[in-house]
Amino acid sequence: MKSQEAIKIFEDKKVRTLWDENEEKWYISIVDVIEILVDSKDFQTARKYWNKLKQRLKEEGNETVTNCHQLKLKASDGKLRFTDVADTEQLFRLIQSIPSPKAEPFKLWLAKVGKERLDEMSDPELSIDRALKQYLELGYSQNWINQRLKSIEIRKELTDEWKRVGVKEGQEFATLTDIITKTWADKTTKEYKILKGLKKENLRDNMTNTELILNMLAEASTKDISEAVNPKDFNESYDVAIQGGNVAKVAKEELEAKTGKKVVTNKNAKNLLENK
Template sequence: SDPKQYIKRLRSRDEGLNSNWGTICTPLEMIALDGKRRKVQTANAKGLFRIIQSIPSPKAEPFKQWLAQVGYERLQEIENPELAQERMKELYEKKGYPKDWIDKRLRGIAIRQNLTDEWKRSGITSEQDYAILTAEISKATFGMTPSEYKDFKGLTKKNQNLRDHMDDLELIFTMLGERVTTEISQKENPETFTESKKIARRGGGVAGSARRQAEKELGRSISTPNNFLPASKQPKSIEND
């Protein structure tokens, strides 16, 4: 069958899909099999899921059931946040992480959430601003921004989470920097982004000083280019923040 005609029929049957097609599916120039550059219709994971919802074929039913299940589980997690923690714990266990590492990782997630809640209270809401403040904490803690840290660890894929590749001490100092930043912000109630940025630098600085002292006692660097899981246990990526 002709994909173009199939999509045309799909859009004609679903007014919502058709009216939002420009944002769901956008043209992107790619190199075709003949070596020439041509624009083809592309969509991200969210867009693909929306398209799947409109496909009448029985073959799409398992995907629709799965989407319904994921949506249902998300509603459960909103009503009971502990479920999200348990599911995340199970996910890390399946990937091969040990219990003590998982406990630290989950605690770090909670500390991070407290920090973003504090930033929201201070009037900071954009993801870009969160990234800037996080970079300030990381730079003061480890001497590297998150993007530099990912390069240091050889993490080249966009969907690879830096903290999932940190060892115990790296996680601990990350938590320290973010927790101290939260405490200072709660104490001083910053009113501007610039003030929050200075606080982020100070909070990370506390963790940075502790890191340097630990390195002096241990005789080695806390930051390591190694990934926490050995290569044999590295989770296979499902490419789609």
């Protein structure tokens, strides 16, 4: 199954989703949905609710629960863990078993999410417009959003280049990303997130403008160098990643020398939005 993980937003709540390109459908984390519908602030409470509901529905012979399966989604600790998921049709049926005032608005949102993806497949610019709208709704500045959207484009160009030279998605992508980040920021992705007090939040969504720009420089440089030297395997791509990261490292160190301020800080989205 060729799939792409994404985070969707419902009333400021994050819902983990996975798009299956072969089946052309979304698979959505059931626990995330239940956390919203029962208005729980605690993930563990939502998980216990789902376990009890799942057991009851199984005892009733509910086919929807029987047909649900598990996929690996990123957990709050950043690791990929098997998670109960359902497609939109299955979720519509499950929602009927959960008494909640948010059931109807969530159904409307769910239908909209499915339609948006199909529309985006025929017109990719729509995905950019949707991302712009979501960031504006969350309170980010227009200047930051412009940088973030550009960073998405540059990241895509880099991963396309990695695919071209035979780097494998998943662990190898993650390893090269880590070495780029470690080289320019002197921190792995995990260390960077710890500095900013993040768990399941997206690191780039919590970078300052300057951090985003330097990360883009590192990834764009890695892509350009890779195209120039045409690495033959993962090990050669690893060396290229270090070279790309070094371009941004030099720029970072020169900026810090001029300003007397550290570029990589513990500022995250909460700080940034409060101090806009």
